[in-house]
Amino acid sequence: MIRCWRLDDERQTLVLGTAHEALAQVVYWGARLPDHEDLGTLLAAHEIDRTGGMLDATPELSLCPEASRTFPGHPGMELSRSDGQSLLPSFTFCRAEEARFSLTLDYSDAVHGLRYRAHFSLDAQTHVLTSHARLTSDEPVYLRWLAAPVMPCPQQADEMVDFSGRWCGEFQMNRTAWTAGIRLRENRTGRTGHEHFPGLLIPARGANATSGEVWAFHFGWSGGHRMVAEALPDGRRQVQFGLAPGLLLDQVTDFTTPRLYMTYSDEGVNGCAVAFQRHVRERIVTWPSPDKPRPVHYNCWEAIYFEQSLDVLKDIATLAASLGAERFVLDDGWFEGRDDDRGGLSLWEVDRRKYPQGLDPLIAHVRGEGMDFGIWIEPEMISPDAPLLRAHPDWVLGGPDQILGRHQLVLDLANPKVQSHLFGCLSRLLTAHDISYVKWDHNRVLPYPDGAQTLGTYALMDRLRSSFPQLELESCASGGGRVDFGILERTHRLWLSDTNDALERLRIQYAASIFLPLAVTGSHVGPRQCPTSGRHLDMGFRAWVAAQRHMGIEMDPRELTCAEFRRLKEVIDWWRANRTWMFRADLLRLESNDPAIIAEQHLHEDGEKFVVFAGKAATSDQIAPRPLRLTRLKATKSYRVALLNRNEAPALSRGSPLLKSHSAVFSGAYLMNNGLTLPWSFPESLWVVEGQLL
Ligand code: DGJ
Secondary structure (H helix, E strand, O other): OOEEEEEEOOOEEEEEEEOOOOOOEEEEEEEOOOOOOOHHHHHHHHOOOOOOOOOOOOOOOOOOOOHHHOOOOOOOEEEEEOOOOEEOOOOEEEEEEEEOOEEEEEEEEOOOOEEEEEEEEEOOOOOOEEEEEEEEEEEEEEEEEEEOOOEEOOOOOOEEEEEEOOOOOOOEEEEEEOOOEEEEEEOOOOOOOOOOOOEEEEEOOOOOOOOEOEEEEEEEOOOOEEEEEEEOOOOOEEEEEEEOOOOOOOOEEEEEOOEEEEEEEOEHHHHHHHHHHHHHHHHHOOOOOOOOOOOOEEEOHHHHOOOOOHHHHHHHHHHHHHHOOOEEEEOOOOEOOOOOOOOOOOOOOEOOOOOOOOOHHHHHHHHHOOOEEEEEEOOOEEOOOOHHHHHOHHHEOOOOOOOOEOOEEEEOOOOHHHHHHHHHHHHHHHHHOOOOEEEEOOOOOOOOOOHHHHHHHHHHHHHHHHHOOOOEEEEOEOOEOOOOHHHHOOOOEEEOOOOOOHHHHHHHHHHHOOOOOHHHEEEEEOOOEOOOOOOEOOHHHHHHHHHOOEEEEOOOHHHOOHHHHHHHHHHHHHHHHHHHHHHOOEEEEOOOOOOOEEEEEEEOOOOOEEEEEEEEOOOOOOOOOOOEOOOOOOOOOEEEEEEOOHHHOOOOOOOOOHHHHOOEEEEHHHHHHOOEOOOOOOOOEEEEEEEEEO
């Protein structure tokens, strides 16, 4: 019997179908199809031809391709019985549950006592398609691999783009040509990791930031994943995302994959980026006070590191508040035994040598300066010399001869006793003090992959949040080592990178905006000399790069010259005046004709205004800046455009380009087709252009 289903929003259609009782396959995912399209015909047309050397029927690239049907590529599921014998399931259709924007398909394998479910839901407002797969079994099984529902990949693409990175160098984009076989990304570190952000873009030939077709994927899981992008011998292509094999150490009878988030756009990478940004902001993050503006942060890490003293911190807090900071985050070093990163992770008790009267005097001072108080913790970790470990040696993950990371061990969060202990420590800390924000760090990889650890962390965060509903959390893992939609279900801000070097940040946050909105992306003004790169950068550049995201300061404000102080305050004032609309704005990548320029446009949700940040990351080859074309404006309408920081033009900019001295009115058509002609500038500087719809 032929069965077909479809899900549609205004811009995309997903069609699934099967001609017999086996697992359905995605027969179409792309631009919206008309309502009258005959799905049975699409299913029939999806069938590829066969020629010599092939089987007598084509094994389906189904939602979970089955080895039992001689599928010629990576199967969607790999499992074995308790005795180690591999199982080769073969599922048949049971039922479908269809709603306007969701679809659940149930299958069973009676021989092996297994049931498989694929679920899809399409968000008509954000255009994000979310799926997961579930396997249940009569008997416990070892599940080595279960992909979220498997998607075919378009043939119009020559390449794929995925992401790698390192400490202080997150979100590096890799372009790989589609060739025979598998591009496999596998993260066995036990956290999302800098190295393998779980995202993938499939741009059709010719697609760029602003135009063309792009299919995008993100796997919302914080414990390590595997991505398989495979070109089969017959030319078909598949994409699979699942937990990294080996993460499920125990046998299971019921397992659901994390969510796979997908979107299709015919407006280039920006179409996907906007979908993900809005979905994160509106659907994934749960804000305790959604209408409260994002506060300007002050974080003391790169100011003082572990050398905390009440008097110095009070001075710093006063200066930070006078710059416009609204939240003061006390970073690592406030608790017992923490004079460097070699010890102290254990009980989360205030260090009475540094704070003889506890944290209250500092908190009172910070509150008196009109700021919220936040604090750093790293609850999943423990120092090897912690007395707690002597009492509970079995609370640690990994063996005695394991290699330490940042001199620390990992607590076994799958152990309910460990979770209760940590909940006790943290809830005591939060109950005893006026703390509204926690920066939650995770500075080493796990000794071995273990998915139960991630679920334990999720459970602890969930419990803490339900006990302290007004609490906001920041996800940090040596910078951007735990950035994904799974952690964002529980947190409100991401520490995207440990580099506060504005030049490096410019690139990192530009790439990350394919998935992340301003609302959750922290970005700080670092010290004059960046401690992680050694670079000296001008205050204007540092401040504007931070102002592109959720702005903060992370340096010793006592180092500021009067001019730097004034400049920084001006930018913070500007950010505070604009943050409400920028919180909801779409971050759009601009296609610059000059590779030295990294430029983006924040567009008001109703299109009534925009701000363009055009960063100059290197010296240009040509003399004059090439016009920078804007995007998504109303072609026939007019905009008043002004170069906000024209006073930053260097003396070597000797000419008189219009925007250097005047604001001007242009049509959207001109701004999108010709673009803005900006003044000459130094590398490591950034132009800020405001536009208002008239
Ligand atoms: C790593 C983080 O990414 C930094 O911001 C800082 O919090 C340190 N850990 C503290 O140890």
